[in-house]
Amino acid sequence: MSTIKKVCQLAGVSTATVSRTLKNPDMVNEKTRERIFKAIAEAGYRPNVLASSIKTGRSNSLVVLVPNLSNPFFLKIIQGIEQAAQENGYSVLLGDTQGEAKRENEYASMVLSNRADGLIHLDHSFPFSKNDETLAENVPMVSVCERIVSNKKYPVVELDNYSACRALANHLTSYGHKRFGVIAGQKESQIYRDRLSGIKSVLQEEGITLEDSLVVGGEYSMEAGEIGARELLSNINRPTAIFCFNDDIAIGAIHEIKKHGLRVPDDISVVGFDNIKVSAYIDPPLTTIDQPAYDMGRKAVEVVLQQIKKKPLQRDREIVQFSLLERESSGQLKM
Amino acid sequence: MSTIKKVCQLAGVSTATVSRTLKNPDMVNEKTRERIFKAIAEAGYRPNVLASSIKTGRSNSLVVLVPNLSNPFFLKIIQGIEQAAQENGYSVLLGDTQGEAKRENEYASMVLSNRADGLIHLDHSFPFSKNDETLAENVPMVSVCERIVSNKKYPVVELDNYSACRALANHLTSYGHKRFGVIAGQKESQIYRDRLSGIKSVLQEEGITLEDSLVVGGEYSMEAGEIGARELLSNINRPTAIFCFNDDIAIGAIHEIKKHGLRVPDDISVVGFDNIKVSAYIDPPLTTIDQPAYDMGRKAVEVVLQQIKKKPLQRDREIVQFSLLERESSGQLKM
DNA sequence: TAAATGACTGCAATCGATTACAGTTTTATC
């Protein structure tokens, strides 16, 4: 692998000039430049990115912490991140944390060891270890979807979960539903609180309260959807409509409901959240909230790059728009 | 951010000793070591990975090139890659190529600029640009699922697509099916040839030939599945069983078939390939070939690390086992 | 007791770039 020196030899110039032709071409004479480019081609020279990073103090990469790589929704976000990063000359280091603190710590510390310039977190946990807390103070970091739980406020890209759930709930009450079941995700997160209070606020307007026994779940997966549905179906007050906190859960729930010989939506309506691709292809197609995952990823990159470039952030919450997709998994209550 | 020098000051030793306590602890006296660890803690010191990389010539990361991040099958592979990489002290740079040569070139060149030590490619194209071909000669590289088309033979982790398709075809002929349709993926790849010849070989044993007009598709997506199914359904010799080259295609196809008022499998059997998670949850659950995606990812890392460590490879093809999952999307031919 | 060995530690070169500063040549200005 040839280095800058090789090019110097071939072109008969100093390293400075070579470096400049690549970074600040207009600082060097056109003829010299040409000679150098020829030398570069001849040598098959590629600048060693690490060498330049060490000098400039920038690694030009971002770490992305994902709790669960098998969720296609996260994928879509990552796609957005990846694309935006690339456009800005950054590359993406992927960290699959599986929700484990130890792995989060490990990946987060990449920012501390100069392997990455910033961090995008797709979860609500504070990713650094207690030990690193003070070191982490000035780390460029954003979270997507979920707000990071910590003393310091970190910016977040999210949608208005409260309103989105109100929209869903209104949609269902307009079909006459009054007994709701909920299969939620992790209960410690802000999302959980926001969404639940959105649902409750609509019910309240109808004079209904949501019983605790009708809120089940705790994990975002198809299996959790199956289990949750099973639980709800066996409840004395079997709900007529089920809120699932993401589409994976909804897919699991619908599967389970059908297994019990019930029909969706004739016997029970089911709604999801996220709008992953497959949701339009299942039977029945899923009513859900569309989250602009791709754009959220892009926005997250913007925000973290702002921080890296030490530009002040205009706001600490970027709210993106949702839309309610009424498909066929929800319908008129039939009794 | 404090550097090694800060630690030297605090501990009253040279940089060499600090470096050694971290990399070769048994080269330094226990007491000194303790002093240094205390100093490290006090300084909040993190070794600058880039600085060490430049000296050692190793970046300790791998680039992974993915043609389509929204395919959950790839995700599963990436999960395996990520896990294995992490266990070996490597991190994963993610490149979403969208099948575009330009993006492939860009990401592939990360290996040339020392940003990554090796490359894992989830596609069949040769990822380097023509220009870089000679430079790329000694690059540690593996492909997963698909064989890389190039002069040099690169190792591959794949399954026996020919046999897998024979298994599927036998499964279908055992149900009495004789008229097959195929919704394939990209036609330029080895996979395409292997799979098709697997199918044909079984048909041949039954004295049947597969008409060209019954082989459609060209892309791995649900939309392609819909379009492909539409095409096959309108064929004069409507097939009674449809082979889909992955589960996404199958999901799209089933969706389309139902839209035409036909039932799966009573009117038409559909089989997929990959066994992504959702395939067990759709209606009807999909008969498919299980590819051990996670393990394939892990194996790919092994192979590329072998190359990085300049150990000779035992073989240039790592074959993984498949298994036929007979679920409910395929069944007895009813006429 | 002298010599040899082993255990630590430090000096300083090095990895491959970037960049402040200075030096040289060319061009512009009067």
Added chain:
DNA sequence: GATAAAACTGTAATCGATTGCAGTCATTTA
């Protein structure tokens, strides 16, 4: 034609580690 300004280019320090080599001191060995 002399001087100032602009345009290039080179020298050498620097980024933050790693590591070969040499030096010091304590411990064995003969």
